[in-house]
Amino acid sequence: MARSGRNPDRRVKxxxxxxxxxxxxxxxxxxxxYVRQAKAEGYRSRAAYxxxxxDEKFALLKGARRVVDLGVAxxxxxxxxxxxxxxxxxxxxxLLETEPLEGVTLLQxxxxxxxxxxxxxxxxxxxxxxxxxxxxxxTVGHKQTDHLRTMGLVEAAAWFAxxxxxxxxxxxxxxxxGGTDTELLALLKRHFRTVKHAKxxxxxxxxxxxYVVAQGFKGRAE
Numbered sequence: 001m002a003r004s005g006r007n008p009d010r011r012v013k014x015x016x017x018x019x020x021x022x023x024x025x026x027x028x029x030x031x032x033x034y035v036r037q038a039k040a041e042g043y044r045s046r047a048a049y050x051x052x053x054x055d056e057k058f059a060l061l062k063g064a065r066r067v068v069d070l071g072v073a074x075x076x077x078x079x080x081x082x083x084x085x086x087x088x089x090x091x092x093x094x095l096l097e098t099e100p101l102e103g104v105t106l107l108q109x110x111x112x113x114x115x116x117x118x119x120x121x122x123x124x125x126x127x128x129x130x131x132x133x134x135x136x137x138x139t140v141g142h143k144q145t146d147h148l149r150t151m152g153l154v155e156a157a158a159w160f161a162x163x164x165x166x167x168x169x170x171x172x173x174x175x176x177x178g179g180t181d182t183e184l185l186a187l188l189k190r191h192f193r194t195v196k197h198a199k200x201x202x203x204x205x206x207x208x209x210x211y212v213v214a215q216g217f218k219g220r221a222e
Contacts, residue, residue: 034046034049034202037049038076042079043076043079043080044074044075044076044079044099045074045075045076046076046202047076047077047134047202048076048077048079048080049200049201049202050134050200050202050203050211051076051077051080051081051132051134052080052084052202053200053201053202054172054198054200054211054213055080055084057198057200058170058172058196058198058213058215060130060132060170060172060213061080061081061084061085061088061130063085063129064081064085064088064129064130065087065088065089065129066088066089066124066125066126066127066128066129066130066166067081067085067088067089067090067091067128067129067130067131067132068091068092068093068120068124068128068130068131068132068160068164069081069090069091069092069093069104069132069134070092070093070111070131070132070133070134070135070157070160070173071093071094071111071133071134071135071136071153072092072093072094072098072104072106073092073094073095073096073097073098074096074098074099075092075098075099075101075104077132077134078090078092078101078104079101081104081132082101082102082103082104086103088130089105089124089125089126090103090104090105091104091105091106091107091120091123091124092104092105092106092107093106093107093108093109093111093116093119093120094106094107094108094111095108095109095110095111096108105123105124107119107120107123111135111153111156111157111160112153112156117160117163117164120160120164121164127164127165127166127169128161128164128165128166128169129165129166129168129169129170130169130170130171130172131157131160131161131164131165131169131170131171131172132172132173133153133154133157133171133172133173133174134173134174135150135153135154135157135173135174136150136153136174136209137149137150137152137153150174150175150176151175151176151181151184154173154174154175154184154212155184157171157173158171158173158184158187158188158214159187161214161217162187162191162217165217166217167217167218167219168216168217169217170213170214170215170216170217171188171192171212171213171214171217172211172212172213172214173211173212174209174210174211175197175209175210175211175212176208176209176210177208177209177210188212188214191214191217191218191219192214192215192216192217192218193215193216193218194213194214194215194216195212195213195214195215196212196213197210197211197212197213198210198211198213199211
């Protein structure tokens, strides 16, 4: 990613009604080269570059035909899929409303709802060969609770992948510091030929996020 032309750090004055933490967040956004690059290239979020970098390392989108994007809002990952795998069918799901994206079917519903898996596969028109999850639970400010809530989403995403992926398919999900827990890692290693962790450069250094990349789905018979 181009990093040239970076402006000197921009300071944001604290204004009435703006907390110190929101001021720091705004400063970070203004000084973030990925945010500026995303705006320049038309991506809806800086997170698009995380998928681009993961794809460069693992060739996730090569030959992809049917893709599920879990936690699609605001749509940055789906945009990358459409750009790099323009012939793929893409279905995204999120509790939040997502602005329409050409070539992407969007479902506004809770992925944890019982009806979600069937709705996703029906909208896709078949089994996915790539399941992407950039989901994270809303934080409550308690580190252990936040970790457990997010890892619960990752586990649900992994089971969706195991129960729906085509043979040879790929599963990618955001996990938190410490990587994938023992039971989940065992599940993935049982069903995929390779399981690796990666932290793309676009992930902020201070962030606890990593990504688990499971490739070569063995099928449900094993």
